Each structure stands twice: as C-alpha cells, then as structure tokens.
Amino acid sequence: MQIKICLYGFGNVGREFARVLAAKGPYLKARHRIDAKVFAIVTSTGGVVEPRGFSERELSERSRLAHLSSQEGFREGDPEDLSKWILPWIDGAGPTVIVDATWSDLDTGEPGLSRLLKATAMGCHIVTLSKAPLVADFYGLVEAARRHSVQLKFSGATAAGLPTIDTIRVSLAGAEVQSIEGILNSTTNYILTAMSDEGLSYEDALQRTRAMGLAESDPERDVTGIDTACKVLILANAAMNARKRLSDVRITGITGITRRQIATWAMEGRSVKLVGKAALVGDDVRIEVAPAPLPHRDFFAQVREDAKAVRFTTDLFGELVMAGGAGGLTAAAGSALRDLVNLAELFRHRQGGR
Ligand SMILES: NC(=O)c1ccc[n+]([C@@H]2O[C@H](COP(=O)([O-])OP(=O)(O)OC[C@H]3O[C@@H](n4cnc5c(N)ncnc54)[C@H](OP(=O)(O)O)[C@@H]3O)[C@@H](O)[C@H]2O)c1
Incomplete structure (x- = not known):
C-alpha cells in the first residue's frame, strides 16, 4: 500500500x-x-x-x-x-x-x-x-x-x-482510566536531577541542558510547566474525556525551586520531580502540574536525567507504570x-x- x-x-x-x-x-x-x-x-x-x-x-x-x-x-x-x-x-x-x-x-x-x-x-x-x-x-x-x-x-x-496514548487506546482498552501521572518533560527532569545530584544552581543546570541540545532555544514552555500541562491535558481529554482546556490546568513550573529547598527535601529522603497529573474526582477530572517532592522509594523518584515516565491507574488493570523511551528528535x-x-x-x- x-x-x-x-x-x-x-x-x-x-x-x-x-x-x-x-x-x-x-x-x-x-x-x-x-x-x-x-x-x-x-x-x-x-x-x-x-x-x-x-x-x-x-x-x-x-x-x-x-x-x-x-x-x-x-x-x-x-x-x-x-x-x-x-x-x-x-x-x-x-x-x-x-x-x-x-x-x-x-x-x-x-x-x-x-x-x-x-x-x-x-x-x-x-x-x-x-x-x-x-x-x-x-x-x-x-x-x-x-x-x-x-x-x-x-x-x-x-x-x-514513551508510548502513552497508544498504551491507553490499545493496551488499556475497556478499562476506565482513573488517573494519569507523568514526568513528561525531559528538560525539566534533567535540570532537577542535576540540581539534586550535583548541587548545580537552576541557571547552571538550565545552561547545561542548552549545551546538550536538550532544551529548546526558548525553554520557557518547558520550565514553566506549560509543555507538561499540554501533554497531560491532551492525554486527559483523549483517555478520560476530561473536556478541559489549558486554562483549567493549575500549573506551577520549576523556576522557583532553589538548591536550598532541594537540600532540605534530600534530608527528608525526598527527590523533587515535575509531575503532571489528571485525576477523576467525582464526575470531574482535575488536572495539575507542579513540582512534587517524592519519597525515594516512589518509582518516579528513580526516573533521572532526561528520562520520562507515566503511571496510569485503571479500574480493570490496577496501576501500570512505564519509564524510558528515547528522547530527542x-x-x-x-x-x-x-x-x-x-x-x-x-x-x-x-x-x-x-
Ligand atoms: N523538538 C522536539 O524534540 C519535538 C518533539 C515532539 C514534538 N515537537 C513539535 O514539533 C514541532 C516543530 O518543532 P521544530 O523544533 O522542528 O521547530 P522548527 O525547527 O522551528 O521548525 C518549524 C518548521 O515549521 C515551518 N512553519 C512555520 N509556520 C508554518 C506554516 N504556517 N506552514 C507551514 N510550515 C510552517 C517552519 O518554516 P520555515 O523553515 O520557513 O521557518 C519550519 O520549517 C513543534 O510543534 C514542536 O512542539 C518537537
């Protein structure tokens, strides 16, 4: 054909x-x-x-x-x-x-x-x-x-x-998707990992992602959380019939995160990740993007550098977590x-x- x-x-x-x-x-x-x-x-x-x-x-x-x-x-x-x-x-x-x-x-x-x-x-x-x-x-x-x-x-x-939409449409067909959570942006995950592991400042970590060709020449949509919000919004509309617009999504990016905050979370045994989440609440779907300080045992806490991950919660198949998939062009x-x-x-x- x-x-x-x-x-x-x-x-x-x-x-x-x-x-x-x-x-x-x-x-x-x-x-x-x-x-x-x-x-x-x-x-x-x-x-x-x-x-x-x-x-x-x-x-x-x-x-x-x-x-x-x-x-x-x-x-x-x-x-x-x-x-x-x-x-x-x-x-x-x-x-x-x-x-x-x-x-x-x-x-x-x-x-x-x-x-x-x-x-x-x-x-x-x-x-x-x-x-x-x-x-x-x-x-x-x-x-x-x-x-x-x-x-x-x-x-x-x-x-x-990272296969998200095809997983929902084919592998989770017939199941009600109750929540979608994801680390969906490589640039921000790399920045947060470099700040945590190497003690880099936000600016230095951002500079590194630019030098690596990971960040766009204008990384505004990445670091403000808008790129993650767009992805989780599309998934929520496609998989949960959320009927939401970008203006319905509460968005907090990573620009305000300091090394000091990261050090405090580390002492508490937590790593911070930028997480986009859509969850069924009654008949409504709430969508939010925000930095989440997660306990080290949480699967998402192990998703490092430019990797991405997604977690679906469904009525028939319980929880499904996927990580990896190459990034880039x-x-x-x-x-x-x-x-x-x-x-x-x-x-x-x-x-x-x-
Ligand atoms: N970069 C990634 O890893 C990635 C991953 C997934 C999705 N995307 C998406 O892919 C898209 C393109 O990204 P990019 O990095 O390739 O952008 P880019 O390098 O800026 O290229 C954009 C291309 O679109 C053309 N264009 C602009 N307005 C147009 C119009 N009205 N009609 C036809 N062509 C038009 C431009 O034409 P000229 O050459 O004449 O300027 C240029 O060739 C974006 O929506 C981005 O979000 C990117």
Whole structure:
C-alpha cells in the first residue's frame, strides 16, 4: 500500500522525519508492505512537490541540505492553500496524510488548527507532532476526523518515545482510566536531577541542558510547566474525556525551586520531580502540574536525567507504570513513523486486508 505524505514543517523535527523515513523505507516495505512516500514538503513561505513522490535518496539528501527555500524546485506560496499542497495527492487508492511538524499558537491553535480541519474535510488523515491544535480544540479535531472518516494520530505530541496514548487506546482498552501521572518533560527532569545530584544552581543546570541540545532555544514552555500541562491535558481529554482546556490546568513550573529547598527535601529522603497529573474526582477530572517532592522509594523518584515516565491507574488493570523511551528528535520523528504504520494497518483492515 502506498501512503502519500504532505510534510508540513522542515525544521528540526521535519528534517529528522524525512531522514528517518528515507532510512526506514526498505524496512517499511519488507515488514509492513507499506510504501510511504512524501509528495510535498511545505514551510512558512512555500514548498517543494514531486508528483511521483520523492525517492528515498532525494528525501535523505534534502534533509541534509540548507533551508528548503534555497533548495531546487522550491515554489513560493501560501502554506495554507491546501489545494496546492495536499489536494493533488488525494486519490482514494491509499491514505493521504498530513504530517504536521510546525508550531502553532497554544491559545488559538492557529495556523495549525484550521489547516488540519481543512485537511480532514478533504479526506486527508492527520499525524501531528504539534501540540497546539490539540490543546486548543481537541474535540473539534476528533469530531472533524470522525465526520470525514479519517484518522487523527498524535503520539509524537504526547511524550513521543514513551508510548502513552497508544498504551491507553490499545493496551488499556475497556478499562476506565482513573488517573494519569507523568514526568513528561525531559528538560525539566534533567535540570532537577542535576540540581539534586550535583548541587548545580537552576541557571547552571538550565545552561547545561542548552549545551546538550536538550532544551529548546526558548525553554520557557518547558520550565514553566506549560509543555507538561499540554501533554497531560491532551492525554486527559483523549483517555478520560476530561473536556478541559489549558486554562483549567493549575500549573506551577520549576523556576522557583532553589538548591536550598532541594537540600532540605534530600534530608527528608525526598527527590523533587515535575509531575503532571489528571485525576477523576467525582464526575470531574482535575488536572495539575507542579513540582512534587517524592519519597525515594516512589518509582518516579528513580526516573533521572532526561528520562520520562507515566503511571496510569485503571479500574480493570490496577496501576501500570512505564519509564524510558528515547528522547530527542529521532524519537519524535519515530513517533510520526509509528503513527503512519498504525494508520496504514487500520486503513488496510478497513479496506478488507489489501
Ligand atoms: N523538538 C522536539 O524534540 C519535538 C518533539 C515532539 C514534538 N515537537 C513539535 O514539533 C514541532 C516543530 O518543532 P521544530 O523544533 O522542528 O521547530 P522548527 O525547527 O522551528 O521548525 C518549524 C518548521 O515549521 C515551518 N512553519 C512555520 N509556520 C508554518 C506554516 N504556517 N506552514 C507551514 N510550515 C510552517 C517552519 O518554516 P520555515 O523553515 O520557513 O521557518 C519550519 O520549517 C513543534 O510543534 C514542536 O512542539 C518537537
């Protein structure tokens, strides 16, 4: 089966996705009978298209070259003109998928939200690495996908290398998820570990994550807890039907934590972690992000450096805890690949196994 991909965003994540897709092409064909080809790559000022789909070699080369706008075949144009970048590849023979690796505004979800809604109306499936459209209007996107019979996948927006949403949807199917707790942000976990173990100040620890390439050039969303809040909010809406918005989440980040506080907690036998939590309280779901000083015997207290972890509490299966999964760009790109494979398998199943 051929999957036709329109890749939106050719920055850190988009390029890595192109590189990984090119490298894994033969494996996808042999193992999954999937020929996943990129037909368009779109950035903020225009894009490149290839009506036969880019070969693995060309895709790999483009992922290494300079900015897309200076690459061969680049055409200036409005990225939101989907009739140009997406519509030509929709033919019903196999799934056409938009892979969204761009930034959008967290309050409005734009420009990604409108783009994804329009894509669903064209019959295009969605794989999004961008959290903002899901944060701004999760239920609008779910409803649009349902109405137009397309799939909406977002494992790259909910902790990427650590499988969260797929675990809930497949492995915990049938169970009521009563709470979700997670260490969901690598940068903050690394900072807190370095402050605890090495006695670094907050500023020095933050500087280290920047030097390691772990923190974004603007790590504001990480250290203020907003990134964790977005992830736990998406999971709570998806798994607990929380019907919440980002403004409903009580958020405390790690910027106010001092070495002295950490030393006091250490003397009490506790390690501090930034934990996002969604819990059923009566008919409501309460969502909160805050630094939690945890006893050393707590599993989360052992999750160190850039690792992530999640704990689900359910009625049927009790408590399930998972930790690990690579962080960084390759895992983010890999999540989009995972979504594509799962999407294709479901598409094939619905077509009667072809
Ligand atoms: N970094 C990670 O580890 C990670 C992990 C999971 C998810 N994510 C998410 O992935 C997304 C991209 O992150 P990144 O680090 O790759 O960002 P980035 O390096 O800044 O790249 C963003 C790309 O999006 C393009 N873009 C901006 N506005 C656009 C528009 N209206 N239409 C089409 N393209 C547009 C930019 O175009 P120009 O090149 O023209 O500027 C650029 O190519 C973010 O939502 C982020 O939260 C990142």
